[in-house]
Amino acid sequence: MKVLVTGGAGYIGSHTVVLLIEAGYEVLVFDNFCNSSRESIRRVEKIVNQEITVIEGDIRNRDDLRNVFEKYAISTVIHFAGLKAVGESVEKPLKYYDTNVNGSAVLFEVMAEHNCKSIIFSSSATVYGDPHTTPILENFPLFVTNPYGRSKLMVEEILRDIYVSDNEWKIVLLRYFNPVGAHESGTIGENPNGIPNNLMPFIAQTAVGKREILSVFGDDYDTKDGTGVRDYIHVVDLSRGHVQALERISSFRDPMTINLGTGTGYSVLEMIKAFEKVSEKKVPYKIVPRRAGDIATCFADPSYAKKVLDWEATKTIDEMCKDSWHWQSKNPNGY
Ligand code: NAD
Numbered sequence: 001m002k003v004l005v006t007g008g009a010g011y012i013g014s015h016t017v018v019l020l021i022e023a024g025y026e027v028l029v030f031d032n033f034c035n036s037s038r039e040s041i042r043r044v045e046k047i048v049n050q051e052i053t054v055i056e057g058d059i060r061n062r063d064d065l066r067n068v069f070e071k072y073a074i075s076t077v078i079h080f081a082g083l084k085a086v087g088e089s090v091e092k093p094l095k096y097y098d099t100n101v102n103g104s105a106v107l108f109e110v111m112a113e114h115n116c117k118s119i120i121f122s123s124s125a126t127v128y129g130d131p132h133t134t135p136i137l138e139n140f141p142l143f144v145t146n147p148y149g150r151s152k153l154m155v156e157e158i159l160r161d162i163y164v165s166d167n168e169w170k171i172v173l174l175r176y177f178n179p180v181g182a183h184e185s186g187t188i189g190e191n192p193n194g195i196p197n198n199l200m201p202f203i204a205q206t207a208v209g210k211r212e213i214l215s216v217f218g219d220d221y222d223t224k225d226g227t228g229v230r231d232y233i234h235v236v237d238l239s240r241g242h243v244q245a246l247e248r249i250s251s252f253r254d255p256m257t258i259n260l261g262t263g264t265g266y267s268v269l270e271m272i273k274a275f276e277k278v279s280e281k282k283v284p285y286k287i288v289p290r291r292a293g294d295i296a297t298c299f300a301d302p303s304y305a306k307k308v309l310d311w312e313a314t315k316t317i318d319e320m321c322k323d324s325w326h327w328q329s330k331n332p333n334g335y
Pocket residue numbers: 006007008009010011012013030031032033034035036057058059060079080081082083084099103122123124125176177178179
């Protein structure tokens with residue numbers, strides 16, 4: 001069975017490609033490398049000891065996609081390709097709508113043309129906004145506060161509309177919480193451009209000496225220690241969720257919307273402490289004012305994923321920190 005992985009050279013995509021190949025799937029990677037490099041794929045090839053077919057192309061370009069669907073009989077698409085920086089999306093909303101929404105619509109159109117109607121989509125817990133309570137269930141109200149989040153919600157809705165128009169489609173919407181960690185080999189991992197926006201790469205770069213000090217955004221939230229609480233999930237657990245979804249997608253009737261999180265929230269200070277313990281490095285930090293748009297607490301109720309995907313996260317916070325550190329210390333400058 002041939003699976004097309006858009007954005008397969010990226011952080012979550014590359015880890016998922018490893019697991020898909022290990023599970024016996026034939027994988028094609030489609031990526032324009034705007035936020036990744038071919039080196040991640042070369043390293044994936046080393047892990048799985050096999051060559052990977054990579055097509056350089058843009059999801060917004062019909063011809064790029066048509067060429068792929070004409071050449072290969074693709075049964076399912078796992079759609080990671082997109083832009084993901086919340087701050088940049090506020091500055092450049094059209095860039096986000098063009099890539100994330102228009103690019104996805106072009107992809108779905110070309111899929112339908114070639115009678116490929118099976119898709120797993122990367123959505124985000126950001127669609128829940130500031131939840132009225134935690135843990136977060138899939139049926140909680142949706143509320144988005146920035147163009148990035150809105151683009152994810154729009155694509156969810158586009159896919160639900162496509163299903164209404166043609167119920168042959170098989171659709172899985174996976175809402176990720178906070179992916180962290182790296183492959184245990186330490187050869188692939190998260191490789192942010194410039195100054196990291198996210199906590200874990202910032203901690204790791206501070207521990208390795210690339211950044212002087214971590215800014216902790218606020219210690220006056222209504223949480224256990226006043227700092228923000230999130231559901232950090234090991235990227236390999238997250239990737240395994242995609243393999244489980246792929247194995248079951250043909251048996252699902254309606255579109256499935258599924259949280260992929262651990263169900264446990266950790267504070268910023270707890271993450272720093274756990275990282276310092278496993279890395280045996282100091283992570284200097286200072287408390288600064290809250291970051292605009294941040295919420296106090298966000299963690300999943302992952303019981304639906306357990307029920308319908310027979311999936312649950314198994315990796316601990318120590319493993320997340322250990323693998324992030326392994327990747328960061330082996331690759332201080334990324335790929
Ligand atoms: P990433 O940037 O590492 O990977 C995305 C990949 O898509 C990159 O390789 C990039 O080059 C490619 N890409 C971007 N625009 C493209 C285009 N027009 N055509 C073809 N390829 C294109 O990001 P990631 O962390 O691996 O995230 C993967 C997906 O998961 C994204 O859709 C993201 O929004 C979503 N997501 C990520 C997180 C997170 O915290 N990492 C959380 C929730 C959801």
